[in-house]
Amino acid sequence: MTAVAAQHVGHDATGLRSVSISTRVIGCFASHEELGPTQVARELDIAKSTAHEMLVALATGGLLERAPRGRYRLSLQLFDYGQLVLDRLPIRRVARPELLALHRRVEETVQLGLPAGGRVVYVERFDCGSLPEEASVEWMRKVNGFASSSGRVLAAFDEDIAEATLALPRTRYTPRTITDTARLRQILAIARERGWVCTSEERAVGLTSMSAPVFAASGRVSAAVSIVGRTRALTGTRGEFMLRSLVVSAQRISGELAACGND
Structure with a gap:
């Protein structure tokens, strides 16, 4: 290897390491509202100077914004990117269209949930406006799948999702929440x-949900349609x-996905 080639390889490795650290820095903000260089360095076991450089670079790029006392927080630009992900x-x-038709037919809240490593993220919702606040805040957030009808129906039709769901910690949200592994497998x-799941007052007292699976063109389960009320x-x-x-x-949506070859 020539000296010039070796220099390029070194630059590439340094660049990849910087990208890796930057993504880890962003990840730190998942559990912290604001962070400074000292906290980031401690969380990631990197030099404080490196943490400071990464925070400045991410703020310059618009992914973070400066907060008081030399700290940083996530910027609204990330929200814009998240909206683009949803829209696309x-x-x-x-x-x-089918979710809207179902919402009008049953006059209750209708949701579309996608699997996310043992959790469910709701990417579409038509709300009837009668749900309590604790149910509404789950919109566009990852929630544990074990106690939700959406999470269970996704796990029922995919062994990997099932194992990921059962591997997560289980909180007893209400007196009716089922947390026992053997019972959940049953x-x-x-x-x-049956081809559907119904959960009654396991996430919140007074609320029931029912879900059915949506299958991609390949036949794998790719989403869950749910009614909550x-x-x-x-x-x-x-x-x-x-x-x-x-x-x-749910069957109609699966048919649409198969017709357009969407996987």
């Missing part, structure tokens, strides 16, 4: 047979009507 999700575009097996509104004859409507809508 093919499955969201395909599912949106619920997943029943869901595979007050328990009294999702039971009895009305609940049965909603469940039938839900399953039909």
Whole structure:
């Protein structure tokens, strides 16, 4: 290797290391509202000078913004990027008309959830406006899948998702939350047979949700459609009507994905 080539290799390695550190710095803000060089250096086990350089570079690039006392926080530019991700999700575009039709049919909150490493992130929602605040804040956030109908229906049809879901810590959100591994596996097996999942007051007292799977063109489960509402509104004859409507809508979205070859 020539001296010039070796120099290029060295520069490439240094550049890749800087990129790696930068992504880790951004990751630190997932659990901290504001951070300074000292905290970042301690979190990542890097030199304080390196942490300072990375923070300045990320702020210059618009991904962070300066806060008081020499600290930094995530910038709104990241929110803009997140919106672009949502807007460009093919499955969201395909599912949106059917989700809106289902929302109008059942007059309850309708959601589209995607798997995210044992969690669920809701990327589309048509809200009826009657849900309590604790349910509404889950919109566009990752939530543990084990206690949600969406998380369970995704896990029921994908073994990798199931194992990732069961590997996460399980919080007993209400007295009715099921956390036992054997019981959860039994619920997943029943869901595979039925083709849907219903959870009653496991995430929040007074709320029930029902979900059905959406399959990509390849046949793998790629999303979950769910209806969420007050328990009294999702039971009895009305609940049965909603469940039938839900399953039909999920099947229609799966058909649309297959027709356009979307995976």
